[in-house]
Amino acid sequence: MDAAQRENSKRHFHMIIGNIGFLLIGLGVIRVMELLDDRLVQGLLLFGFLGLVTYLRFLEEKIVPKKEVILSCIVSITIFIVLSIIILI
Structure with a gap:
């Protein structure tokens, strides 16, 4: 494995970890918004x-190359929507 491949693997690993972090924070925000009945807090969080x-x-x-960003966004949004629906049911 040469240096460029290692750098790409490292970048992909950190992108995946970052997207998982976004998903967890987003699901936490959805849960807090569901539990709190304060519109101001919900708006600030959102x-x-x-x-x-x-x-x-x-x-x-x-x-990151644009193609990878678009793919990452599509996958993250899809997973977020599915998990949000599961949490809200």
Whole structure:
């Protein structure tokens, strides 16, 4: 395995760990929003999380090829929606 392949493997590993972190934080936000009946807290959590995801995706696009970013987004969003539905039921 040469240096370029090791770097790609390392980048993919960190992307996967980062996406798992996003999923866990997002599911936590969904759960807190479900439990709290405070609209202000729900709005702050929602827009704060969306802002964080937007900023980190922007940074990710600077480092990772666009094709990998799009694939990562599609997979993450699909898993997030499925897990959110499971948690809310």
